[in-house]
Amino acid sequence: MESKRIIAIGDIHGCYHTMVDLLLKVNYNSATDTLIFLGDYIDRGPFSYKVVKTLQKLQNQVGKDKVICLRGNHESLPTNYSHAVWMRNGGMFTLYDYARNGAEIQEEFGWFRSLPLYHQTEQFIFCHAGLTHPDLISNSEEDLLWGRTWLEIDARPREKRVIFGHTPFREVPCFPRTGDIGIDGGCVFGNQLCAMIIQKSGEYDFITVKKSPKDMEDTQ
Numbered sequence: 030m031e032s033k034r035i036i037a038i039g040d041i042h043g044c045y046h047t048m049v050d051l052l053l054k055v056n057y058n059s060a061t062d063t064l065i066f067l068g069d070y071i072d073r074g075p076f077s078y079k080v081v082k083t084l085q086k087l088q089n090q091v092g093k094d095k096v097i098c099l100r101g102n103h104e105s106l107p108t109n110y111s112h113a114v115w116m117r118n119g120g121m122f123t124l125y126d127y128a129r130n131g132a133e134i135q136e137e138f139g140w141f142r143s144l145p146l147y148h149q150t151e152q153f154i155f156c157h158a159g160l161t162h163p164d165l166i167s168n169s170e171e172d173l174l175w176g177r178t179w180l181e182i183d184a185r186p187r188e189k190r191v192i193f194g195h196t197p198f199r200e201v202p203c204f205p206r207t208g209d210i211g212i213d214g215g216c217v218f219g220n221q222l223c224a225m226i227i228q229k230s231g232e233y234d235f236i237t238v239k240k241s242p243k244d245m246e247d248t249q
Contacts, residue, residue: 032063032095035227037155039067039194039201040101042217043074043122045083046243051222055236059091065148067194067212068101068157068174071134073119074217074244078130081137100144101157102174102195108138146173152189152231159193159209180205192225202235216240 036055041048057064070084071077087096106115107123127134147156147165154165161172163185168176177196184206191207197215201223204210214221214237221237 033061033229035063035065035150035225037065037067037192037212037225037227039212039214039223040069040197040216041066041074041080041222042069042072042103042119043077043080043126044216044222044240044244045074045076045079046241047216047222047238048080048083050238050241051224051236054238055224055226059087059095063095063097065097065155065192066099067155067192068099068144069103069194069213070098070101071120071123072103072106072115073122075122076126076244077123078126078132081140085140097148097155098144099148099155099157100141100146100174104141104144105174107134108141146170149189153192153227154187154189155192157193158195159205159207159211160187160191163187165189179207201237216244 036057070080084098106118106120123134147154156173158174158176159179160168161176161179162168165188187207187209191209193209193211194213196211197213197218198211199220201214202210202212212223212225214223216222219240221239223235223237225233225235227233
């Protein structure tokens with residue numbers, strides 16, 4: 030069945046219950062909706078294991094073309110960076126959560142590496158950190174996962190409107206000078222999780238939920 034809506038969701042960071050609340054609030058329908066998650070499923074929050082396993086289950090149930098999970102910089106940290114760097118970025122919460130579930134994060138490394146860096150539609154480019162350079166092809170993996178300098182120094186038009194996460198904004202959505210749309214609401218820091226709802230017509234709006242009290246275990 031052809032998708033009627035695209036639902037893009039910002040950085041979850043182990044806030045499993047907030048993610049569930051948001052999916053309920055947007056009335057997610059697996060038969061008619063396409064989900065695009067913008068990365069950063071793990072670290073800092075308390076329930077990285079449940080977030081990852083839920084996304085994998087959804088992909089297995091309805092297909093990776095209907096549940097598109099993009100790679101964030103936090104999915105790159107445990108596979109491409111030193112243990113110390115990962116720990117400084119909240120990795121200890123992920124390790125603890127996997128251990129209390131009798132699992133090891135290494136089980137996910139293949140999945141993390143398989144996640145695409147971006148997804149395109151006719152109107153939009155979805156990626157984790159936004160485009161450092163206006164043309165998608167000019168951006169490196171590091172640009173797509175970590176880039177932030179463009180928010181201050183580069184207002185050149187992009188080839189398509191970009192939907193991104195990575196940089197938390199207190200007010201979401203945020204529209205930088207480029208006209209791109211940032212939907213990381215800083216949920217793990219006590220703010221909100223944001224979904225951008227794109228209709229088949231191209232019209233869009235936004236739905237947010239406050240961080241669930243069930244996700245309020247100590248985070249950093």
